Amino acid sequence: MQTSDNPTPDLQKAEQEIDNYYKSNPLLKLPFATAAWALLAFSEEFMLKAHSAGVGGQYYGIITDNFINDLNAPMYWLYNSCKKGGQVPFVRDDDVFQSSWTLFNLGQEYRLFGTAYTYASRGWLELEILESTIRPADDFFGDIEYEAYNRLIKPHQSAKALSSIDFGNVLPFNAIQHSLKIQDNRFRYKLNPRMISETMTSLKPTFDTLFSLPGEWQFSRYSLEDFRKVFEVISTIASIHLTARGLAIERGCAARGYADSIYVPTGNELLRRIVRYSGVPDAKVLSIFDDLTYGNSGIKHPDPALQPLIKLNSERYAIAPHLWICSAAERNLTVLLNRLPAEKVIYAKLTNEKENLMRQRLTDALADEGFRFISGRVPNLPDIDLAIIRDSEKACLLLELKWFIEPATVGEIINKSEEIEKGISQLLQLKRAFAENHKPLLGKLEINSNYKLEGTVISDNWIGHAKVQSPEIPIIQIDHLIAKLKAAESLRSAMDWLKDRKYLPKTDQHFKVNNSTATIGRWKLKWCEIEPLIESAFFPL
Structure with a gap:
């Protein structure tokens, strides 16, 4: 884990103790083949019991995501600590089973500590210690409905x-x-x-x-x-x-x-x-x-x-x-x-095509809805990724298209949120230019100053952290926007729906926020987690 740029001595001490706590687990004394097999076998038992218990829908989606993330640290600990090789036991030993259970549970707790410390290391969060309890020093969980959207819309995807x-x-x-x-x-x-x-x-x-x-x-x-x-x-x-x-x-x-x-x-x-x-x-x-x-x-x-x-x-x-x-x-x-260095450059070139694929996906899906589509460059302004226009309403919706890999780690969440923030900035520039009657922009869009113009960032699968959201520029998942534009009575009504954030879930209706405590050794972390209140996919229109 990493603390903030200027961690207190207490935070440094806590970090060291938390990072080393796993070392007392007996699995680390076994050969890697034996220990890794035991950990994986326990994880299969964990998932099998969750499935047998009839957990489904939103809850099963959360369990599934967390299950893979919870394996991350325990497998790494074994990989780095165990002697290589060994034999596969093909038997359940009660002591080894208990050690696997303990290490898996430690991975669950460590995931939350790692989340908090990584946010702190990137300057997104300040942590404080009261005796042996670590907690956010500010209201880090404000506007948590954006995180809830990312979570609750997944079963639809x-x-x-x-x-x-x-x-x-x-x-x-x-x-x-x-x-x-x-x-x-x-x-x-x-x-x-x-x-x-x-x-x-x-x-x-x-x-x-x-x-x-x-x-x-x-x-x-x-x-x-x-x-x-x-x-x-x-x-x-x-x-x-x-x-x-x-x-x-x-x-x-x-x-x-x-x-x-x-x-x-x-x-x-x-x-x-x-x-x-x-x-x-x-x-x-x-x-x-x-x-x-x-x-x-x-x-x-x-x-x-x-x-x-x-x-x-x-x-x-x-x-x-x-x-x-x-x-x-x-x-x-x-x-x-x-x-992978050999693949990274190749992949970067290929993903430049993805924006074109997103644009094509939108225009194909909305081809019969009476819209006019514009994209391209405007002098001294950001490019227009896609504009959706209905001249009969004098309405124009500017879209900033963001395709990227859905983040799974806190570092990825921060990096992708900052990328979304850049998209917001570009749309704000275009909106200001429209307000100032920027002639090249109006000419490119083939509209005049009497039109209603709004901007929205469109993401393929994830709308960013609450920290980068803008009151002027909503962010929505692409399939959700397509479905809304098809269902809406008018483009203007869809634009109002976006501006009013009616696409977001509501606390105590679609989800609730639970206070949770993660514990490793003598250290406790106060955190918050989302609990779904709906079983099926969240997809309001």
Whole structure:
């Protein structure tokens, strides 16, 4: 963690104690293969119980997001501290299970401490200490409805995500059931081409929602389409494995099939299957494996969300089903590529195309709504990304298009919020120019000073932190704007809806704010978290 630029001695002391607290966990004394398998097996048990408890909708979405983030620090601690190699135990040991539980819970607490300290290190938050309690010194959680929007609208964006699927209704259930063999606390099944093919076919509509970027995008060693094919096969195997475990539990497999909760192939076995079922050549599959393997490619602080293929020892890999099923695959790949020097420059050039894709998406979706569309350069002013005009109403809505990877870490949240802030600044310049009757701007838009003109930042998936919001410039997710413009009686009414922030959720109606306390050792952190009050997606029109 990092404290603020000028931390007090007490904050420095707290940081050191918090950062080192994990070192007493017994898992760190085990070889990496044993410890990592135990942690992943516990995490699978955690997610399986959440699913069995009937948690769904908004709550399951939060659990899913947090689950992957909560694994980050514990896996890193093991990776840096454990002796490399070792054997996979394939058994539940009560002491090891308890140590895994403790380390996983510590990761949950550490995530909140890390969030607070990172905001402080970037100057967004001042922390204070009262005895052994750390808390924000100011009202950091004001205007939390913007964070709630980012959270509550997610189920609309990922309604068909792998993590939300009832696999019993889409997978070749009978084929898995017929192949399943159980002996005491172990279960086995035989993968075959037909089972893989039928499962991939049934999951295709879901896979289609996970990938939106052009498949022909070519990186240095493979294309996005190559990656998608490999990801789909591994996720298919993970889905089959999870389903097989569920069936084994129903048939009385001892210890809930814990010993085989993780799919643990050899490297050669995994390569052979992925090449066979994906059709991607060996060399490209190996390159994708190399990038997706935890700790590879010179990544200084590996993250299992970005590199979910865990190499346990020289022979075996771990594929934890929920780590793949809950993955935002395309988002995670793009974050990873931005951390690889050989790919970063290529990716930056490719993403310049994304603004054009967003513009095309808007104009295609709204082609029959009676709008006129303008984009391009204006002398001495920021470019117009897209203007939506309805001359019969004398109304013009200027859009600043922002496509970027949805942030998952606090550092990414701050960086992307600052990028959104730049978009707000550009729209404010255009609005001021309009108020001053800037002739080139009016000429470009083919409007006059009698028009009503407003500006809005449009994001592909995330609208920024409350700290960068502007009272003059609303920010909304692209699909939400498209749906509103189609449903609205007029462009002016939609502009008023945006200006009045009627697209935002309301406290105590759509969500509530809970005070929470994270604890590591003697240190406590006072924080706030959002609890949904609605089950389904938030998408008001």
